[in-house]
Amino acid sequence: MTTKSKRPTPLKKKKISGAEIIYRALEQEGVEYIFGHPGAVLLGLLDLFLQRSKMKHILTRHEQCAAHMAEGYARASGGVGVCLVTSGPGATNLITGITDAYMDSIPIVCLTGQVGTSMIGNDAFQEADIVGMTHTVTKHNYLVKRTEDLAKTLKEAFHIARTGRPGPVLVDLPKDVMLGEASFDYSDEVDIRGYKPRTKGHTRQIQRVAEAIKESKQPVLYVGGGVIHSEAHKELLKLAETANIPVTWTLLGAGAFPSRHELSLGMLGMHGTAYANKAVDECDLLLAVGSRFDDRVTGKLSEFAQKAKIVHIDIDPTAIGKNVSVDIPVVGDARQVLLEVNKLVKKQKRSLWQKRIDRLKDDFPLSFDAPDGSPIKPQEAIVALSEEVGDKAIVTTEVGQHQMWAAQFYQVSFPRQFISSGGLGTMGFGFPAAIGAALARPDKLAIDIAGDGSFQMVLQELATAVQYQIPVKVFILNNYGLGMVRQWQDLFMDRRFSEVGMEVAPDYVKLADAYGAKGIHVSDRADLRPAIREMVETPGPVILDVVVDQDELVFPMVPAGGASKNMILQDQRKKKPLKGKLSALPDN
Amino acid sequence: MARNAEDNSQNMTHIIAVLVENKFGVLAKVASLFSARGYNIDSLCVAITQDPSISRITIVTRGDAQILEQIRKQLSKLIDTIRVMELPAGEIAERELVLIKVTAPKEKRAEVLQIVEIFRARTIDISAEALTIEVTGDEGKIRAILELLRPFGIKEIVRSGKVALTRGAKTLKSVKN
Numbered sequence A: 001m002t003t004k005s006k007r008p009t010p011l012k013k014k015k016i017s018g019a020e021i022i023y024r025a026l027e028q029e030g031v032e033y034i035f036g037h038p039g040a041v042l043l044g045l046l047d048l049f050l051q052r053s054k055m056k057h058i059l060t061r062h063e064q065c066a067a068h069m070a071e072g073y074a075r076a077s078g079g080v081g082v083c084l085v086t087s088g089p090g091a092t093n094l095i096t097g098i099t100d101a102y103m104d105s106i107p108i109v110c111l112t113g114q115v116g117t118s119m120i121g122n123d124a125f126q127e128a129d130i131v132g133m134t135h136t137v138t139k140h141n142y143l144v145k146r147t148e149d150l151a152k153t154l155k156e157a158f159h160i161a162r163t164g165r166p167g168p169v170l171v172d173l174p175k176d177v178m179l180g181e182a183s184f185d186y187s188d189e190v191d192i193r194g195y196k197p198r199t200k201g202h203t204r205q206i207q208r209v210a211e212a213i214k215e216s217k218q219p220v221l222y223v224g225g226g227v228i229h230s231e232a233h234k235e236l237l238k239l240a241e242t243a244n245i246p247v248t249w250t251l252l253g254a255g256a257f258p259s260r261h262e263l264s265l266g267m268l269g270m271h272g273t274a275y276a277n278k279a280v281d282e283c284d285l286l287l288a289v290g291s292r293f294d295d296r297v298t299g300k301l302s303e304f305a306q307k308a309k310i311v312h313i314d315i316d317p318t319a320i321g322k323n324v325s326v327d328i329p330v331v332g333d334a335r336q337v338l339l340e341v342n343k344l345v346k347k348q349k350r351s352l353w354q355k356r357i358d359r360l361k362d363d364f365p366l367s368f369d370a371p372d373g374s375p376i377k378p379q380e381a382i383v384a385l386s387e388e389v390g391d392k393a394i395v396t397t398e399v400g401q402h403q404m405w406a407a408q409f410y411q412v413s414f415p416r417q418f419i420s421s422g423g424l425g426t427m428g429f430g431f432p433a434a435i436g437a438a439l440a441r442p443d444k445l446a447i448d449i450a451g452d453g454s455f456q457m458v459l460q461e462l463a464t465a466v467q468y469q470i471p472v473k474v475f476i477l478n479n480y481g482l483g484m485v486r487q488w489q490d491l492f493m494d495r496r497f498s499e500v501g502m503e504v505a506p507d508y509v510k511l512a513d514a515y516g517a518k519g520i521h522v523s524d525r526a527d528l529r530p531a532i533r534e535m536v537e538t539p540g541p542v543i544l545d546v547v548v549d550q551d552e553l554v555f556p557m558v559p560a561g562g563a564s565k566n567m568i569l570q571d572q573r574k575k576k577p578l579k580g581k582l583s584a585l586p587d588n
Numbered sequence B: 001m002a003r004n005a006e007d008n009s010q011n012m013t014h015i016i017a018v019l020v021e022n023k024f025g026v027l028a029k030v031a032s033l034f035s036a037r038g039y040n041i042d043s044l045c046v047a048i049t050q051d052p053s054i055s056r057i058t059i060v061t062r063g064d065a066q067i068l069e070q071i072r073k074q075l076s077k078l079i080d081t082i083r084v085m086e087l088p089a090g091e092i093a094e095r096e097l098v099l100i101k102v103t104a105p106k107e108k109r110a111e112v113l114q115i116v117e118i119f120r121a122r123t124i125d126i127s128a129e130a131l132t133i134e135v136t137g138d139e140g141k142i143r144a145i146l147e148l149l150r151p152f153g154i155k156e157i158v159r160s161g162k163v164a165l166t167r168g169a170k171t172l173k174s175v176k177n
């Protein structure tokens, strides 16, 4: 030891607080908006939002909606949505949103405050084991235990959320970790040895796909959300047009293919078009791209696409062979795989098949009756909206009948134009998602096609929309109740309507007024289109309350677990009552 | 063509080896994957490997070919999973360690000790009334000794769960498959 103490080697980088590290990491990720709701453990981080301006914090009225806004932002922009909530109840309130994002593969990063590391496990005030609770509904989650690990963890979190099959990643941030100090280094490339998603399809498998297309006489493309996530719509269009393959999509795949295209079959599945379901029944080759054979799509598995050879292109190996056995599996990114397939596919005419499809479309069109003097039909309201705003809008939906009518009748023409909760079917998704979408795409008009029941679960976010003057429009198909559940009771419970009526409902004009927004009410057909125009032209948040026929049902309908040949094409109530026995009730 | 992915291969037992990051919470993720998807776990064994940053989990599970395939893929999908492999029956050395506390009063003790010797097991504790036996072996050997000891009265038993390695020079590489 020398007497003269050596000065410590100067640190390469200045140390900053954990909160500052988080802030800078978010900046580096290009985050524009953070949807959040505060609490004591977040004070240091929140303080930073006072000094800066580039990144904006949106104060939501409920944490669940913060997650849905992040989802809406992510789905409309193609980027990663971010939410920030406090420990305990703040974190647990996020769970529905996280689960929704997990089911629909939406990239969001959820930052949750946590009690200090020394308190964890003690049932401390506002402590919740959010990491433990979200193991099965996140793509990955972290509890950060040291300030030094913050930057690396956040970088990994964003990387994991947006790559491969996207999904929610949760990062739990104990108070002391945010108070502690460390240097900030965000330069390292992410390298996680257990996470190397495969994006390039296997060459031989791709050849087999091309051969199968060549040999097929009656192919159908069945596309899902994966096409949108991977931005494969151009390659999809090219494949469909080159090889003349009709295209059907799932609820999440809407927008992957232009709905007015002559090769378009619309949505398939439980409430899909009859011609899409019949085409799948008759096809000899089903090309599934970024879709996952969900039970709402397939109905009875043993009778789904029975005559077809099945190709399944998906980035997630676990999605392949999970529900159906696949003849040609291809693990890879939809866009990259389709690019390769397109190199091998030659122009092919399929006039017979195209004729058959045209015939199916003529014979089984989507239809509804709206006789003069009748109440406004929900379908006609969607048609009117679609015609009035069309491609100017990004539409989100809630969950219920209105959602299915929106999927059937709104003419969607570009990816990320239609945003709906598919896998989880979360009522209350659409309104906050529309707020997120409005922020992501200020060039578009964000419209939530809402059910009255769903909207009432989240209407407090009107305050958020008004506070930040987010020009979001809520188009309520108001049937004064839980229409979709009522429909099942109508069809399978002999019209015994139990616990589905919501006659007690707010006056939406007054409600909007109370929040400082604009409200419009219509119940006459003649007022519908003018009201839509007024909604569009009024700046800021608007609610348009459209009172619609309560008795209208969504058709076609393949009863849950049924085969598409048992599809109910249209309202048969007037002809003969359906079996009103409990035994007729589908599984779920 | 049957569209249902299920086939009718029996409820076979499978041994799956998983290399995971040796980090806090990883075992919980593996366990919740099994419970969330309704897969069986017959036994699960986890400990650190020669590389201190990696743990090895050995899972014994049951299911048909399709379930096994899903288990393999779902395990692979976990971010903290580095490698997953089903260990092929017949090409592996598998062992389980079992401690058995068996009733063995003086007059029966010799008989019990004889069994211990035949099975090349070990006596690790002894008292007036009971013997504690340690036995290591594959499933067949364990089953056999338990059967022979049962008539004496098994008071308590603890099993480590199976561990296994493939035979020969081949190893489970720590790269994502």
Ligand SMILES: Cc1ncc(C[n+]2csc(CCOP(=O)(O)OP(=O)(O)O)c2C)c(N)n1
Pocket (backbone or CB within 6 Å): A398, A399, A400, A401, A402, A403, A425, A426, A427, A428, A450, A451, A452, A453, A454, A455, A477, A479, A481, A482, A483, A484, A485
């Ligand atoms: C959070 C949540 N709770 C319950 C349900 C079950 N559910 C599905 S549709 C529906 C009715 C939705 O009513 P509304 O939003 O008014 O839409 P409508 O069907 O009337 O168009 C219900 C209760 C759900 N999907 N989500």
Ligand SMILES: [Mg+2]
Pocket (backbone or CB within 6 Å): A400, A451, A452, A453, A477, A478, A479, A480, A481, A482, A483
């Ligand atoms: Mg309703």
